Amino acid sequence: MPELPEVHTTVKGLKKFIIGKTIKSVWSDFHIGAKYNNKENIKNESYLKKFKELVEGTRIKSAERIGKNILIHLNNKHSIIIHMKMTGNLVYDKEVKFVHLKFTLSNNKKLILSDMRKFASITISPTIELQNHERISKLGVDALDPKLTSKKFFECLYNKRGPIKSVLMDQESIAGLGNIYTDEILWESGVHPLSHPDKIPETKYKEIFKVMKKILHFSIKQGGDSKSDYRNIFGEKGNFQNFHKVYGRKSKKCPKRGCSGIIKRQTIGGRSAHFCPKHQIMYK
DNA sequence: ACTAGCCCCTGGGAGC
DNA sequence: TGCTCCCAGGGGCTAG
Known part of the structure; x- marks a missing residue:
């Protein structure tokens, strides 16, 4: 149940270890985003394809937290939006269970999204449109x-x-x-x-x-x-x-x-x- | 327009 | 020991 301090801690770690790295490849088993069958989410095969196309080969510019959301800004004017919901965890270069999404980075280390209950949501948006994105715009x-x-x-x-x-x-x-x-x-x-x-x-x-x-x-x-x-x-x-x-x-x-x-x-x-x-x- | 309540999941703990 | 049932809670969605 990551709330602000937990998301903050994760983002602090991301800032330290993944900024400047290039994302070589993306892998997912589709079993994530349990809530989002009909929405833009990588559970949807065609959306994962689009997501991969946008993400692979880009460099990670920065990471930040807004509320409980993690934003990873890429050098192609797009940003990944991650919400870990209840049991989601981002882990760097570590063997864990419940792996549903994996980024292989330029140093051959992996950034992994582990999520026992599969509630986490991952989506991507042009950085310039983030403020109007449905996940961000309504936040206080x-x-x-x-x-x-x-x-x-x-x-x-x-x-x-x-x-x-x-x-x-x-x-x-x-x-x-x-x-x-x-x-x-x-x-x-x-x-x-x-x-x-x-x-x-x-x-x-x-x-x-x-x-x-x-x-x-x-x-x-x-x-x-x-x-x-x-x-x-x-x-x-x-x-x-x-x-x-x-x-x-x-x-x-x-x-x-x-x-x-x-x-x-x-x-x-x-x-x-x-x-x-x-x-x-x-x-x- | 608003809101109460259901639902997406699965591991762990309680109770039998 | 092993089975069943309930609980955890973010937040989208739907029925009222």
Whole structure:
């Protein structure tokens, strides 16, 4: 379940090892992009053919992250867009299971997309049209965009409908947060996940914003979260799962100092939310 | 236009 | 030990 820190960690690795390399060849078994039978995706044989034609022989210029998406910019004015969804991993020059896409690079090393559940999506777009691409254009401001101020953060969220947990996870409000980080952020901010966005005071949004940045930066320092399947490009685990305060800690004691609450798990917006019913205040 | 809920997958864990 | 069932959750899609 790669979220912002995990995608960030992967892209950091890509930047270090694949920039400047030429992609000699592309291989895929078609068994990926489970959701995208009728869309532009390499599960479709003719799309893979087109993808290969565009990609083979080009040089990798740069890599970046937007929300949970990985962009790999090529020197032929095209960019590969990868979303790892739940169990996708990009690994460099390493034997792994569940290989569905393989790039052989000019140094004869391989960049591999491994994905147990085959949900990952890979597509390609002219670089100049990226901003209008359906996968990119709808995204809200990136959670770690330096231009995202506390005030902007508040303005992006307070008038949205639905529980704050779902609004934070909605990539169209703020891009990059998923289930684990929203649980952790709301726990530390002391905000109940079912709170109504328009009832949370602006000062509280300031705190959520601060906590969000702190937790995301901390997780990046830890190499991301590997409670589930995430691995960096060397196939190594991150450490953030060892610092979870609420996620995956149902029925355990709330770790906040002086709080005697018991962590509760409840489905919110179709996802399992973990929170402390005692110190996380419900604004409604 | 909006939204709740289903679905794409498969490994791992719980329960029997 | 081995079988069955349920769960993980990003996000596209569809029915209401």
